[in-house]
Amino acid sequence: DRLGRWANEWQLSIAVHKCSVVRFGKNNTSHSYTLQSHSLNDVSEVTDLGLIVDHKLRFSSHYASIVRKAHKRASLILRCFKCRDIYLLTKAYLVYVRPLLEYCSPVWAPVYTGDILLMIESVQRRFTKRLPGMNHLFHHQRLRKLNLVTLEARRLQTDLITMFKMLNNYINIDFNDFFHISGNVNTRGHRFKLVKLQCGNNVLLFSSACRRIDVWNSLPDQLVNSQSIGYFKNSLKNIDLSKHLIISC
Numbered sequence: 001d002r003l004g005r006w007a008n009e010w011q012l013s014i015a016v017h018k019c020s021v022v023r024f025g026k027n028n029t030s031h032s033y034t035l036q037s038h039s040l041n042d043v044s045e046v047t048d049l050g051l052i053v054d055h056k057l058r059f060s061s062h063y064a065s066i067v068r069k070a071h072k073r074a075s076l077i078l079r080c081f082k083c084r085d086i087y088l089l090t091k092a093y094l095v096y097v098r099p100l101l102e103y104c105s106p107v108w109a110p111v112y113t114g115d116i117l118l119m120i121e122s123v124q125r126r127f128t129k130r131l132p133g134m135n136h137l138f139h140h141q142r143l144r145k146l147n148l149v150t151l152e153a154r155r156l157q158t159d160l161i162t163m164f165k166m167l168n169n170y171i172n173i174d175f176n177d178f179f180h181i182s183g184n185v186n187t188r189g190h191r192f193k194l195v196k197l198q199c200g201n202n203v204l205l206f207s208s209a210c211r212r213i214d215v216w217n218s219l220p221d222q223l224v225n226s227q228s229i230g231y232f233k234n235s236l237k238n239i240d241l242s243k244h245l246i247i248s249c
Contacts, residue, residue, distance in 0.1 A: 004036040022046045022055050051104055057203045059108040063119045070100045070123040078130055086131045090146050093127055098151075105155045106162045111206045116152055116246055124151055140248075150247045157236055159212045160219070164232050167192060178209040190221040215244045 007014050016038040022045065023030065033040045045054035045061055052062040077092045101120055110116050128142040129135050143149065166175045180195045196213045199205035216224075223239065226232035242248055 007036070016040075020046065024055060024057065049104070051108060053108075059110070060115075062108055063110060063115055066100050066103075067119050067123055070097050071126070073097050073100065074123060074127040078127075084132045086134065086146065089131060090128075090148070093124075097123065097127070101151055102154065102158070106159050106208050109155045109159065109208070109211070111211060113246055120151055121247065124148070150245070152245055152247050153241065156212070156215065156241055156244060157233075159208065160216060160236060161229070161233060162208070163212065163216055164224075164226070165229065170229060179213075189217060190219065190224040192224050193217045215241065 004014070014036060016035050019035055019040055020043045021033050021040045022043050030042075045052055051059070052065055053059055054061060074093060074097045077089060077096065081089060081092065083089070101123060110120060125139050128139070128146060128148070131142075131146075134142050134145075137145070162171075163179070165171045166173050166178065169175070182193045182195050184193075194213050194216055197204065197210055199210055204210060219239065223232065223235050226235060
């Protein structure tokens, strides 16, 4: 009601037919909600800033959506370009396809093997296999020849870069809302080791606040104490993070 009155006062129209209610939590009471005298429909998932999330805080529908779009766009590149140069086609893939699979990845990054291998990674694997002269090579051989890394590895790097930015206040997100620095300074490693929370459910365990704690704590002191984002990014590429990945190549 307050939102409706505020909109009327400032003469701003609300597209009520686009509004809906999604309920999070097992004990959420099923109240009926109205906006400007219009009843709002209950939905099980919602799109917010381009991300599809369901009432269980899962992103399965988002995976399916971005993978479907990415496959279509990758196929268009292979059909529409007359040039068969594999490096030019790969450049087009990096510009027009890969961003679809990486937008806001720290929020929705998958952790289940099926989602990583059969969903997200399938786009890059299929595209590189369809490039001229590449179908006889294994996936890791194609990536090495094209100077690419797996999408899983890139998501891991993005998560760590995001944590570094939060720690150094490079982005407007309060670090303390997500992480807590360990007070134990007697252990080996850097001075910004984080406390791993006790997670009672998968939603918290697989969230950005928990899933990369072990990786972050294993980073060398010199890397964590980098003086700039650029130095951190470049140095991170030289760190072997394979033991934290499902796909080893």
